[in-house]
Amino acid sequence: MSFEERLADAVREAVHKAYGIELDGIHVERPNDPSHGDFATNVALANARVLRRNPREVAENLVGALEAPFVREAKVAGPGFVNFWLSSEALWGEIRALLRHGDRYGWNEPSGEPVLLEFVSANPTGPMTVAHGRHAAYGDSLARIMDAAGRNVSTEYYFNDGGNQVRLFGESVAVRYAALFGEEWPVSDPDALYKGDYTEEIARDLAAEHDRQLLELERDEALREITAFATRWCMDDIKRTLGRARVSFDSFFNEKSVYESGAIEEIVRELEESGTVYESEGALWLATSKFGDDKDRVLVKSDGTYTYMGPDLVYHRDKWDRGFRTAVNVLGADHAGYPPRLRAGLVALGLPRDFLDVELVRLVKLVREGEQVKFSKRAGNIVAFDELLDEVGEDVARYFYVRSSHKTEMNFDLDLAIRQSDENPVFYVQYAHARISSIFERAGTTPEHLAPPGELAPEERLLVLELLDFPRVIDNAAARREVHPIPTYLETLATRFHQFYTVHRVLVDDADVRERRLALCAATKAVLRSGLDLLGVNAPEKM
RNA sequence: GCGCCCGUAGCUCAGGGGACAGAGCAGCGGACUUCUAAUCCGCCGGUCGCAGGUUCGAAUCCUGCCGGGCGCGCCA
Numbered sequence: 001m002s003f004e005e006r007l008a009d010a011v012r013e014a015v016h017k018a019y020g021i022e023l024d025g026i027h028v029e030r031p032n033d034p035s036h037g038d039f040a041t042n043v044a045l046a047n048a049r050v051l052r053r054n055p056r057e058v059a060e061n062l063v064g065a066l067e068a069p070f071v072r073e074a075k076v077a078g079p080g081f082v083n084f085w086l087s088s089e090a091l092w093g094e095i096r097a098l099l100r101h102g103d104r105y106g107w108n109e110p111s112g113e114p115v116l117l118e119f120v121s122a123n124p125t126g127p128m129t130v131a132h133g134r135h136a137a138y139g140d141s142l143a144r145i146m147d148a149a150g151r152n153v154s155t156e157y158y159f160n161d162g163g164n165q166v167r168l169f170g171e172s173v174a175v176r177y178a179a180l181f182g183e184e185w186p187v188s189d190p191d192a193l194y195k196g197d198y199t200e201e202i203a204r205d206l207a208a209e210h211d212r213q214l215l216e217l218e219r220d221e222a223l224r225e226i227t228a229f230a231t232r233w234c235m236d237d238i239k240r241t242l243g244r245a246r247v248s249f250d251s252f253f254n255e256k257s258v259y260e261s262g263a264i265e266e267i268v269r270e271l272e273e274s275g276t277v278y279e280s281e282g283a284l285w286l287a288t289s290k291f292g293d294d295k296d297r298v299l300v301k302s303d304g305t306y307t308y309m310g311p312d313l314v315y316h317r318d319k320w321d322r323g324f325r326t327a328v329n330v331l332g333a334d335h336a337g338y339p340p341r342l343r344a345g346l347v348a349l350g351l352p353r354d355f356l357d358v359e360l361v362r363l364v365k366l367v368r369e370g371e372q373v374k375f376s377k378r379a380g381n382i383v384a385f386d387e388l389l390d391e392v393g394e395d396v397a398r399y400f401y402v403r404s405s406h407k408t409e410m411n412f413d414l415d416l417a418i419r420q421s422d423e424n425p426v427f428y429v430q431y432a433h434a435r436i437s438s439i440f441e442r443a444g445t446t447p448e449h450l451a452p453p454g455e456l457a458p459e460e461r462l463l464v465l466e467l468l469d470f471p472r473v474i475d476n477a478a479a480r481r482e483v484h485p486i487p488t489y490l491e492t493l494a495t496r497f498h499q500f501y502t503v504h505r506v507l508v509d510d511a512d513v514r515e516r517r518l519a520l521c522a523a524t525k526a527v528l529r530s531g532l533d534l535l536g537v538n539a540p541e542k543m
Numbered sequence: 544g545c546g547c548c549c550g551u552a553g554c555u556c557a558g559g560g561g562a563c564a565g566a567g568c569a570g571c572g573g574a575c576u577u578c579u580a581a582u583c584c585g586c587c588g589g590u591c592g593c594a595g596g597u598u599c600g601a602a603u604c605c606u607g608c609c610g611g612g613c614g615c616g617c618c619a
Contacts, residue, residue: 033562042561045599055599078562079599123619163619283617294546294615301617308619336547337614360548363612403567404556407548409612411555416568423581425567431581439578488557491566502574502583521578543581 002472003070003094004028007039007084010068015043017065019051030465034458037075037083038465044080055080091464092453098467098523103530106471108150115151116319117143119330120242121158124234125169126196126380128241130412131332133385134364137401137536139330140247141483142359144534149478154250154324161231162255162311169194170227176203177226181212196380202233241386245394246536253318255311263314264306267349268299276348288344292353297341313345320351328481333360359481361406368414392417395537399426402483402535425491429528430540432494436525437541439506443518454516459500463520466496470527474534483535490531497524 008026015023023043031040044059051058059076066074070090077083098105119139122132139155146153160166171187172194178185180203187193206214206229214222235252242248258264268284271277276287282302286309289296299309319327331338339358347353366373366383375381389397396417403425404410417424456464470489477485506517529539 027561029561031562032565036562040562045561048599081562160619165619281617285617298617303617305617307617312619333548333613335614335619338619360613362548400555408556409549413555413568416555423568427581428567431579435579435582442578484557488566491557495566498582499584501578505578507578543579 003039003086003090003468004472006070007041007068010066010071011041011043011062011082013067014062014065015047018061021051023047030469031083034462036077036081038086038461039084040077040081041084042081044076044082048080088456088461089453091456091461091468094468095464095519095523098526099519101526103526103533105526105530106474107148108475110147110150110152112150112152113325114323115146115153115326115328116156116322116324117146117153117328117330118156118158120238120247121160122238123160123163123165123169124231124238125165125194126234126382127198128238128385129382130366130385130388131364131382133245133388133397134401134406134410135330135332135361136242136245136247136385137398138359138361138406138483140245141398141402141486141535142330142481144536145474145483145486146478146481148474148530148534151478155248156251156253157249158315159231159235159252159254159256161235162259163308166227166231167223168192169199170223170230172199173202173206173230174223174226176200177206178215180204180207181215183215194380196382198237198380199230202230205233206230241389244389245385245398253315255315258311258314258318261314263318264310267310267313267317271299271348274348286345286348288341288348291344291347293340293344297345309341309345312342313349316342316346316356317349317351320355325355326357327355328357328359330359330361333362336360359406362409364401364410364412366414367411373414388412395430396424396426398536399487403487405482405484425487426537427543429487429490429494429532430538431543432497433525433528433532433539434541434543435501436497436521436528439518439521440525441541443507445518452512454512457504459496459503460517460520463493463496463500463524466493467523467527470531486531486534490528493524493527493531497528 007028011026011028012023015021015026026041026043027046028039028041031037044055044062048055048058056076056079059080059082062082063074063076068074070086071084072087073085075083075085101107117139119142120128120132120135122128122135128136143153143155171185175185175187175193176199206226209229210225214225217225268277271286276290277299278285278287283298284300285296286299287296297309298307300306316327329339339356343353343356346356366388373383375383391414392400400412400417401410470493473485473489477483500520504517506514506521508514508517532539
């Protein structure tokens with residue numbers, strides 16, 4: 001149990017003892033100013049009104065009634081805060097616990113209903129973009145954080161390889177392919193074709209494998225072959241990029257399998273039976289407005305093909321059938337209108353309203369020399385994630401992406417990421433880790449037993465308090481589905497370590513002191529490595 | 544027009560009822576014979592978009608404006 005929780009309990013009992021009432025939601029926090037104690041609570045201020053006493057008086061009574069052996073001192077301060085200082089013994093007790101858990105400190109055993117986290121799910125119609133990169137970095141880190149926090153989470157990538165975009169993409173490659181043999185491939189809308197140079201690459205690979213055979217086939221069949229080849233090519237390309245960025249998925253799901261299974265027809269039949277669909281203007285509509293959507297949505301277009309609602313309903317019901325009780329979808333903010341529709345459709349199918357949960361990721365803009373970078377030659381009207389990785393490296397890319405909240409629009413300043421890499425926050429954190437490694441290398445040992453607890457110097461105390469905050473940071477990030485608290489935390493922790501390092505020499509002659517400081521280093525190293533790992537960033541031994 | 548999100552230091556962003564609003568970068572000035580100076584310390588820099596309201600207390604909650612983004616397709 002954390003000190004916050006232990007303090008909250010102790011305060012709750014003190015309130016009970018002094019006033020005979022049970023309070024919950026007792027707020028204990030780390031004050032900004034160290035002179036306000038290791039921890040502080042505002043209960044006296046928050047409850048002065050109900051108790052009909054002035055806050056300072058309440059605070060005094062609390063301090064008087066407080067029984068907490070791990071508290072060295074409790075003092076009333078300001079308008080009625082109670083500030084707590086913990087005993088060094090108690091802090092050392094937690095450091096020992098931290099060292100026992102190592103880089104699993106703060107982790108919880110998995111429990112609860114299965115959650116499926118779906119992210120990226122970029123269409124296999126081209127390379128991953130820098131926007132997908134943000135989704136990948138966010139989603140993968142979130143999965144790691146939720147896992148650490150004890151959520152029963154799995155990750156999945158949905159390959160949209162069955163829809164309209166894919167047909168267009170197939171045509172784009174077919175045009176290039178035919179051109180290689182001096183032939184023309186007729187298309188309905190040349191402007192809608194994919195323009196990036198990679199379509200040329202795919203066409204060449206296709207030609208290398210099949211020569212001009214596919215041009216001999218009947219056109220529909222040839223297009224099917226070409227499209228299948230092209231989407232497979234993109235999936236491989238995307239998976240390679242993901243692997244490079246250290247993003248992993250537990251499973252991949254193909255939209256095509258939905259079309260081929262006949263499940264859509266089945267769903268439509270089900271909806272017909274429940275009377276939630278109707279025909280109008282030659283299309284089949286789903287009455288999503290009965291389930292919380294603004295208006296009804298087309299399910300089967302007048303040309304007989306399905307809108308995305310069809311396969312998506314099947315896919316999400318499949319998630320439910322596989323046992324997941326929460327489906328978290330990470331989507332681009334430009335898809336904001338989509339969740340209410342899908343949710344309404346799922347409710348129409350009898351799934352609970354809270355099954356689908358959506359996190360919207362805002363746009364990322366690449367900025368170079370103050371100008372927005374909008375496209376690249378290879379990728380067409382986008383910038384490929386690979387190109388960003390080439391420029392700034394995997395660690396910087398992943399760290400920068402998640403440093404700010406996924407909910408805010410982000411400017412990724414390339415000049416800063418590259419040119420000033422020395423002053424980069426990711427290096428700042430990594431450097432703390434490397435410094436510690438260097439100490440252990442010099443020391444030739446890792447601490448096997450701990451020296452008896454001793455008084456903590458101010459810099460040591462701040463470092464320790466920061467270390468012990470890690471479990472709460474993980475829980476909080478998981479609960480809010482936010483990743484950026486981790487970098488924020490790591491930077492503070494690195495600062496606390498660098499400050500400690502500047503003031504105190506670790507490898508001193510006094511064996512007890514040396515042992516204690518090595519223990520702090522080991523603890524810091526474990527938490528830094530653990531935190532960086534949550535972000536998919538390396539923790540180097542040397543820099 | 545309706546709905547959702549966002550306005551915090553020159554820049555990129557934390558903080559989302561508490562004690563003087565924080566960090567990094569940029570700028571200025573200090574600190575390496577001692578475990579890595581990719582570090583540390585100090586200075587400069589903010590009417591937390593504006594105006595009301597709730598509260599003992601508001602950057603934080605509520606309302607209204609202003610500014611920006613996104614959505615409101617038989618596209619995904």
